[in-house]
Amino acid sequence: MTDAPPTIIEVTGSAPHRIHVGRGLVTELGAHLPPTVAKVLVVHAPPLAAVAERLREQLAGRIEVLLAEVPDAEGAKRIEVAAFCWQIMGQTDFTRTDAVIGLGGGATTDLAGFVAATWLRGVALVQVPTTVLGMVDAAVGGKTGINTAEGKNLVGAFHAPHAVIVDLDLLEGLPTHEILAGFAEIVKAGFIADPVILDLLEADITVATDPASPVFRELVERSIRVKAAVVSDDFTEQGRREHLNYGHTLGHAIEHAERYRWRHGAAIAVGMVFAAELSRLAGGLDDATVERTRRILASLTLPTGYPLSRWKTLLATMQRDKKARAGMLRFIILEAEGRPRVLNGTDESMLFAAYQEVGE
Structure with a gap:
């Protein structure tokens, strides 16, 4: 089946960015990174390790790709996990001209956004959501955050992504109950x-x-x-x-x-x-x-x-x-x-x- 060409949805105002919707878009991820980027940190959950590795291979040659595997779901949204990502960035001389890629569901993109917002007071962020929830809500709009013992998303920052890549092919194999749960935000x-x-x-x-x-x-x-x-x-x-x-x-x-x-x-x-x-x-x-x-x-x-x-x-x-x-x-x-x-x-x-x- 030939799918429709990519759709570009613009966020304007004080924090402009673009959301790209289509199929096969992740293969062109390099084109959506800022031109100054020499290094990226891909923050991903364990089930997406193979996809993260493919991104490393895809960008090899011109961009150094660091992988940060974090817990799945809300277990990722803890200060200890953010600190783990900061440690990787500090040990690899991650600069303000480099970028973070959030690869995963809403919790992963929330965490990746928070890490990008706080490292050196803000580095570039590209979100690659892999769930319905991430695609229609969490990865869009620049809200980032982690949880505390007292409640959800009590610590966070507004940090606009450079781009959001909504590749519908990444939903392949996602359990039906996960797809349906994401529809709550559509409703x-x-x-x-x-x-x-x-x-x-x-x-x-x-x-x-x-x-x-x-x-x-x-x-x-x-x-x-x-x-x-x-x-x-x-x-x-x-x-x-x-x-x-x-x-x-x-x-x-x-x-x-x-x-x-x-x-x-x-x-x-x-x-x-x-x-x-x-x-x-x-x-x-x-x-x-x-x-x-x-x-x-x-x-x-x-x-x-x-x-x-x-x-x-x-x-x-x-x-x-x-x-x-x-x-x-x-x-x-x-x-x-x-x-x-x-x-x-x-x-x-x-x-x-x-x-x-x-x-x-």
């Missing part, structure tokens, strides 16, 4: 900005989630465009970018409660159901949109509930969330599809009432 993009995404998912969920289908590519590109438009307007999350946190306040608390054994997409799915229920109570969201949220997430075999008994634990974690201001919780709710807004200082009784609709 989020549909509800906060682009309802066509929701229509495409409801038309044929099997085709929509097949990485070989044109519909899958369209969904990936639409989701990236949603995030690119928001980031172009508000790179450092002073306003509109907060809308991208729809479902994330409770979702991150669930991830923390589960010690990151839950996939990000699964936790965000529950978080979106909670946000929809809160939107119904606080913002007048119609019943049909709330039920549509549950129906679409269920069609992706993503969870829509969490134990009622865990509420106090989740509330305590949310109160430490990086989105809180002066001790007040902030949530993104919907007034309607495509119309998100910030909800400040919500009464705890209303939060619990919304959670009761999620609790099992």
Whole structure:
């Protein structure tokens, strides 16, 4: 099958960069590095060791390639792992004109971005996401971070990538449950900005989630465009970018409660159901949109509930969330599809009432 030519999606504003979407793009990675680069550090998880080695061979001759194998998933997002990467860079005289490549899922690209942002106060970064979550969310937009014992992404930096290479061929062999978990962020993009995404998912969920289908590519590109438009307007999350946190306040608390054994997409799915229920109570969201949220997430075999008994634990974690201001919780709710807004200082009784609709 002849695939469509690469699509280029621009992030403009204060931190411009390009996202390249297509197939076979990783074979041209060298063309997307800054011309000054003599050395790159490829940060990758163990399952991607063979891909990282192919990149080393591909760039051999003109660029020295260092490999940093890091733990898989959220285990990578620890200060000890960042320090391991810094050690490699320090011992190999990594300079400000060199670059970091993040090769992996959302956790790997978060870590690689943080390492690039902090080494010598910032070196070039090229993200090569290998999961749906990484492609439509984590690798796009320049947010980087690591976790602490107190919560997720509490330490981080905004650091725009030089380029993001979304090579759909890298999804080959990815387990179905991993692909479906990544769709939570696609669903989020549909509800906060682009309802066509929701229509495409409801038309044929099997085709929509097949990485070989044109519909899958369209969904990936639409989701990236949603995030690119928001980031172009508000790179450092002073306003509109907060809308991208729809479902994330409770979702991150669930991830923390589960010690990151839950996939990000699964936790965000529950978080979106909670946000929809809160939107119904606080913002007048119609019943049909709330039920549509549950129906679409269920069609992706993503969870829509969490134990009622865990509420106090989740509330305590949310109160430490990086989105809180002066001790007040902030949530993104919907007034309607495509119309998100910030909800400040919500009464705890209303939060619990919304959670009761999620609790099992």
